[in-house]
Amino acid sequence: AQSVTQPDIHITVSEGASLELRCNYSYGATPYLFWYVQSPGQGLQLLLKYFSGDTLVQGIKGFEAEFKRSQSSFNLRKPSVHWSDAAEYFCAVVYYNAGNMLTFGGGTRLMVKP
Amino acid sequence: GAVVSQHPSRVICKSGTSVKIECRSLDFQATTMFWYRQFPKKSLMLMATSNEGSKATYEQGVEKDKFLINHASLTLSTLTVTSAHPEDSSFYICSARRGEGPEQYFGPGTRLTVT
Numbered sequence: 484a485q486s487v488t489q490p491d492i493h494i495t496v497s498e499g500a501s502l503e504l505r506c507n508y509s510y511g512a513t514p515y516l517f518w519y520v521q522s523p524g525q526g527l528q529l530l531l532k533y534f535s536g537d538t539l540v541q542g543i544k545g546f547e548a549e550f551k552r553s554q555s556s557f558n559l560r561k562p563s564v565h566w567s568d569a570a571e572y573f574c575a576v577v578y579y580n581a582g583n584m585l586t587f588g589g590g591t592r593l594m595v596k597p
Numbered sequence: 598g599a600v601v602s603q604h605p606s607r608v609i610c611k612s613g614t615s616v617k618i619e620c621r622s623l624d625f626q627a628t629t630m631f632w633y634r635q636f637p638k639k640s641l642m643l644m645a646t647s648n649e650g651s652k653a654t655y656e657q658g659v660e661k662d663k664f665l666i667n668h669a670s671l672t673l674s675t676l677t678v679t680s681a682h683p684e685d686s687s688f689y690i691c692s693a694r695r696g697e698g699p700e701q702y703f704g705p706g707t708r709l710t711v712t
Contacts (some may be wrong), residue, residue, distance in 0.1 A: 515699040526603075526690055526705035527641075534699070573640060577699035585631075585692075585701055587640045 485509055487576050489588035496564050497596045504559040504591050506574030515577040516557040517585075518548055522570045530572075533557065544568070569595045598624050601693050603704035610681055610711055618676045618707045620691030626671035627693035631701060632664070635688040647674050681711040 486509045496502050508514055515534050519527040531542025538550040548559045557574060574588040600623040610616045620630060629648050633641040645661075647653040647668035655661045663685075665677040674693075678685050688708050692701035 517700075519703075524688075524706075524708065527703040529703075532700065579699065583694070583697065583699050584643070584646075585699075590640045592638075 485511060485576065485578055485584075485586045487574055487586050487588035489572075489574055489591045491591050492589070493592045493594065495594040495596060498566050499563050502559075502561045502564045502568070502593070504572050504574075504593070506557045506559065506588055507555050508557065508574075508576045508586075509555070511578045513579040515579065516548075516550060517575040517577075518542065518546070518557070518559050519573045519575065520544075520570050521573065521590075527573065530559070564593075564595055566595045566597065569593055599695065599702040600624050601627075601691065601702045601704040603689075603691055603707050605707060606705060607708045608710070610709070612682055612711055613680055615677055615679045616681055616709060618678075618689055618691075618709070620674045620676070620693070620704050622672045622693040622695075622702070625693075625695045625702075627674075628671070628696060629694040630668055630674035631692045631694070632666060632674070632676050633690045633692070635690060635706075637688075641690060644676075678709065681709070683711045685709065686711045 488507045517532045518530040530546045531540050533540050533550045541547050572591045602621045604619045632644045635641050644659045645653045645655045647666050649668050649671050653666035668674040690706040691704045
């Protein structure tokens with residue numbers, strides 16, 4: 484079965500520090516990978532996505548993610564975190580030719596210390 | 598482009614009543630729409646997939662008679678929670694897919710509270 488793992492349930496970083504949120508997906512067919520952010524009581528906002536090509540993708544709000552097929556990972560990074568980045572982050576995957584269903588990870592809650 | 602709206606954003610209803618949530622794709626035709634449920638501090642759980650003009654496909658464990666889904670047009674899907682109970686209180690999020698591509702566009706969600 485398809486699965487997405489976000490190993491860190493909570494992460495706390497200081498404002499201005501760098502950030503890396505981990506995401507691992509189960510091996511399968513060609514994956515399409517997404518990162519979403521959700522503020523409390525809000526819907527999902529797409530940060531970035533990877534379909535093909537350059538494995539380092541740039542997203543909105545200064546985020547980037549790198550697809551590493553050998554490690555089945557798609558980690559999200561930001562060089563300098565802002566207090567407004569505090570939110571819940573979800574990694575998600577769609578496997579081509581597997582019904583195109585979106586599978587979400589469990590989420591990582593990011594807290595930012597002043 | 599690819600904007601999805603939901604209405605209402607919040608609803609409070611009494612136990613035993615039904616409530617309808619609308620999901621609209623505003624600037625594209627959605628071949629497929631999805632309904633998710635999100636419990637507090639949890640990830641999204643897919644409830645059902647609906648294609649325009651056909652019956653929805655429900656995920657295992659989701660009661661199709663309680664959560665009625667209608668996808669009457671290429672821009673509108675509705676979720677009706679029938680005979681709501683407090684345990685149905687949750688955040689419901691819809692999404693829409695344009696064509697057969699992998700990307701889904703998400704609505705802002707509806708907070709349902711059943712008293």
